[in-house]
Amino acid sequence: MSPGDGGGIATGLRTWAFSLAATVASNYALDACAAVAGVALVTSGLLAGLAQPWAVALLVVSYAAWGSGLWVNLRANWTLLVATGTSTSVLSKAAYDLTRHATSNARAPRLAAAAGYAGTQVAAEVPYYVGAFGAATVSDAITADEAVIFLAGANLAAALYEYGLARLTRAFLRRRRPRRYASFETDWVPAQYLAGYYRTVEPDELATIAFFVAAIRRAERDRPILFFGVGPTVHHVFAAAEVASEIHLGDYLPANLTEIRRWIDRRPGAHDWRPFVRYTLQCEGIAHPTDAEVTAREDLTRSKITQLVRVDAHHPRPVDRPYATVISPYCADSATGDRATWELFMRHITGLVEPGGLFVTAALHRCRGYTVEGKLFPGADIDEHDLRTVLQAEFEPFDGSIEVRQTAQDTSHGYSAIVLCQARRRSSSSPTGGERLTQTEQLFQPDG
Numbered sequence: 001m002s003p004g005d006g007g008g009i010a011t012g013l014r015t016w017a018f019s020l021a022a023t024v025a026s027n028y029a030l031d032a033c034a035a036v037a038g039v040a041l042v043t044s045g046l047l048a049g050l051a052q053p054w055a056v057a058l059l060v061v062s063y064a065a066w067g068s069g070l071w072v073n074l075r076a077n078w079t080l081l082v083a084t085g086t087s088t089s090v091l092s093k094a095a096y097d098l099t100r101h102a103t104s105n106a107r108a109p110r111l112a113a114a115a116g117y118a119g120t121q122v123a124a125e126v127p128y129y130v131g132a133f134g135a136a137t138v139s140d141a142i143t144a145d146e147a148v149i150f151l152a153g154a155n156l157a158a159a160l161y162e163y164g165l166a167r168l169t170r171a172f173l174r175r176r177r178p179r180r181y182a183s184f185e186t187d188w189v190p191a192q193y194l195a196g197y198y199r200t201v202e203p204d205e206l207a208t209i210a211f212f213v214a215a216i217r218r219a220e221r222d223r224p225i226l227f228f229g230v231g232p233t234v235h236h237v238f239a240a241a242e243v244a245s246e247i248h249l250g251d252y253l254p255a256n257l258t259e260i261r262r263w264i265d266r267r268p269g270a271h272d273w274r275p276f277v278r279y280t281l282q283c284e285g286i287a288h289p290t291d292a293e294v295t296a297r298e299d300l301t302r303s304k305i306t307q308l309v310r311v312d313a314h315h316p317r318p319v320d321r322p323y324a325t326v327i328s329p330y331c332a333d334s335a336t337g338d339r340a341t342w343e344l345f346m347r348h349i350t351g352l353v354e355p356g357g358l359f360v361t362a363a364l365h366r367c368r369g370y371t372v373e374g375k376l377f378p379g380a381d382i383d384e385h386d387l388r389t390v391l392q393a394e395f396e397p398f399d400g401s402i403e404v405r406q407t408a409q410d411t412s413h414g415y416s417a418i419v420l421c422q423a424r425r426r427s428s429s430s431p432t433g434g435e436r437l438t439q440t441e442q443l444f445q446p447d448g
């Protein structure tokens with residue numbers, strides 16, 4: 001899935017304008033607090049006559065306090081950047097944005113954002129040094145000890161300021177108005193989704209399909225494979241056609257399944273998935289797939305799709321049987337804006353994987369919403385750590401099983417990365433639920 005939207009540039013400019021204003025305001029406020037505190041500590045005479053070693057010790061303590069305040073604020077700044085794309089330091093935002101586009105390393109943007117933020121603060125310290133010791137050097141009215149006390153006072157105020165700003169940032173994030181999301185039941189139009197997201201193979205799908213092709217090599221051959229939350233799409237399904245004995249496609253909306261049915265039946269208006277088939281074959285090692293090879297894979301896929309089923313991830317047992325392989329791309333995370341509901345959906349979906357079976361998934365990274373024709377659909381705002389946490393009780397981690405991929409797409413919708421994951425269910429565990437089917441509605445049986 002790869003959102004594109006005309007409002008992107010405007011939103012991007014807004015995040016820069018906000019960051020610039022916040023940086024100016026924050027730097028002025030910090031300077032005012034630090035200078036006033038430093039001067040006040042000197043002029044109050046509280047520490048007059050303090051022996052030099054103690055003054056230096058105080059300076060060291062004040063730096064430690066400042067460092068720890070800075071550390072707390074770096075974390076708040078990171079959360080602010082990820083959630084809103086804004087920062088109280090433009091340098092931090094610039095470093096974050098640049099690194100996200102330049103590298104696929106998930107830690108790099110965080111380190112760059114921290115370096116940008118801390119670098120600004122450390123640079124801002126220089127005038128204090130120059131001012132304090134310069135004044136002590138050129139004027140008899142200010143002693144070196146007073147300069148040290150001034151700096152200690154300024155540092156302590158800066159520490160308090162960093163703590164305060166971190167609290168303010170977190171309060172701002174907590175109080176942001178909850179988003180009003182469009183409804184799947186009334187606002188979702190499959191044709192709009194297909195037109196907006198699947199005209200070409202976008203960067204996130206390049207990454208997702210390549211990952212799925214590799215992951216499906218671990219799937220048990222000649223067993224049915226379930227795709228959960230497939231939407232009106234089949235672009236992930238081509239990768240499973242050679243491995244699966246049958247392919248079962250599940251989605252919440254009958255309209256999505258009808259769209260897939262249109263493609264299976266080769267009816268007029270069916271979506272053209274051939275670019276995705278071609279790319280899937282390339283990922284499998286065919287450098288230049290011929291038209292005949294693309295058609296053969298389409299035909300094989302059509303022949304393997306034996307069930308279209310209506311599923312609801314709210315249901316503890318959304319399908320009445322377990323599967324050796326369950327693939328669920330951009331479903332649980334893109335079906336709800338609520339973290340607890342996402343966890344519930346994940347439990348219900350992964351509960352369909354039989355012991356020793358394979359679960360493959362993809363999710364939007366830290367996304368609070370994605371647009372389809374200007375309508376905002378929900379994002380659960382999750383990341384790789386959340387995914388690992390929900391899986392770890394029942395699934396074995398293995399090397400490379402969770403990846404974050406920067407997709408270098410417009411960040412204005414709240415994400416610019418995806419999380420890809422494959423995991424194997426522990427042999428000792430059993431699928432959750434156990435209730436018989438009450439929910440699944442068989443919409444399509446090819447021979448029925």
Ligand SMILES: C[S@@+](CC[C@H](N)C(=O)[O-])C[C@H]1O[C@@H](n2cnc3c(N)ncnc32)[C@H](O)[C@@H]1O
Nearest residue numbers: 229230231252253312313314329330331334335
């Ligand atoms: C963003 S679409 C993803 C579709 C497809 N997997 C893709 O990658 O393009 C999210 C899907 O979640 C489905 N969905 C919404 N609520 C759901 C629920 N309660 N249970 C299962 N699926 C749901 C929607 O019907 C929609 O097809």
